[in-house]
Structure formats: structure tokens, C-alpha cells
Amino acid sequence: MPNGECGAVAADGLASGQRKPCCRRRGGGGGALVEPAALAALLFAGGYGYDMRKTILEKTGGALDVDVGGLYRSLRRLEEEGAVVSRWCDDVAASGPRRREYELTQQGVELAEQWLDVLRERQRLDELLAGLLEDGLSEAGRRGPAG
Template sequence: MPRGDCGGEGARQPCCRRRGGGGGALVEPAALAALLYAGGYGYDMRRTILDMTDGEVDVDVGGLYRSLRRLEDEGAVASRWCEDASGPRRREYELTEQGLELAEQWLDALRARQRLDELLVGLLEGGLNAAGRSREGAQAPSDG
């Protein structure tokens, strides 16, 4: 999978088109992960993401809803309005077959990114060790 192009032949899959920097880049795969475990409402999905990641991934609710609308427009997610006796109508989301395929694409893309991250971590750690610096930036003990 050269240069993050998971589609081959120059075709870029949705997971690669949206793999930018910043925290927003994790909203879509986090939403897909939450939907793999259970369909749900946007705010419930945010809580699920927080719980599943021990608070490490906290998606913006607005960004989450924008991602869900885009995923629905692309056919990866289906939604329906549900009546709630204790409050206003809410939209419930679930993955479609296309959504499952997109989750697989994201998994491949994130694994490729993980390999690159591990490679760069190793290079930086090795370089810092060779320069006599510890991870925290302090000088390594001298041999003298």
C-alpha cells in the first residue's frame, strides 16, 4: 500500500482521503468503531468512544454528527428517527455493508500508519541515544 493509497491504481478510498492531521482525523474511525459494537445516537456514540478508549479519544459532537451525515451520504451508515418517550425524537445510526467495508479500509490504513509511527519512534529513540540524550532530553550518564 504505497504512500497511504489503499485503493491501488490511483483510486483513493474514503479512509485515505480523510486521513489528515489533527484530532478530527480520528472522528470517522472512532464513529465506525462505536457503530461496530452497537448502533446508537450521536451523544451515546461519543460516550461509547470515550469509554472504549479510556478517555483517550474525545470526539467533538459537532464533528461526529458531520462525519455521520457524510457517512450516510456515502452509504456507509443508515439512520432512522426514533421516538423517545422521555425526550425529543433522536436519530439512530447503524452501519451498512459499505460501512463494514470502510471500517476494514480504516483498519488497514491505521495499521500501515502504526507501522510508520513505530519506525519513526525507533529512529528518533536510536538517534537520541546515539546523541547521548535520554527520552526526556536529559544527558545520558557519562562513562567516565
């Protein structure tokens, strides 16, 4: 799926050229991983934004640290789209602010499945490109530098 786009697949029920919901959000850097990371954290357990960030850090061995602001923006967008529901919780100490707890809906689980498909395909393409670069560098090394 070049450039992060999904092709139309009849089994998906999408019209030709229409993207899966997970593919509408493209971007560079780690920000592009915030949404699937949030969905993954919610698959383990519902929770508060900061708890979700901690889950992401723990489950990735610290390799992925999402920006809290980006995480909350993604959660709001997911809620607007029906993939997540939230509620205000008053069970924190009187000195702390109210917190919003998030939970996946069935639509959110389906979106997580779509993200998995997209990320697996991206992984496959990344591996192909890495192999192509390795082979090309090996070939260039046998020929010697151009001069």
C-alpha cells in the same frame, strides 16, 4: 502510507493512484480520528450520536473524546456515502428532542476494515519513526552536543 495516502492495490479494485474511501479524509489533530472512531462505536451497536460518543470514551478509557459536532458531520457524510443508515426515533420523553439512530451498512463494515488497514500501517510507520528517533538520540548522546 506517507501523508495518509493509500497506494493503489489491484486486489482493492482501485485504479492506479485512486485512494481508498477512508484515505480521502485527511486532517490534523484528533479530528482525523472521528470517522474511524464513529465506525468503531457503530460496530459495537447502533445508537444515537451522544451514545456513540460515550461508547468511544468508555472503550478508549477516556483517551479519545470526539467532538460531538464533528461526530455528527462524519455521520452525515457516511450516510451520504452509504456506509451508515439512520432513522428518526420518537421514543424519547415528550420533553426531549427527537433523536436520530445510526446503524452501519455492509459498506460501512468494509470502510471500517479499510480504516483498520490504514491505521495499522500508520502504527507501523509511527513505530519505525519512533525507533529511528530513539536511535538517533542515543547516537547523538554518545557524540555529545554539536558546538
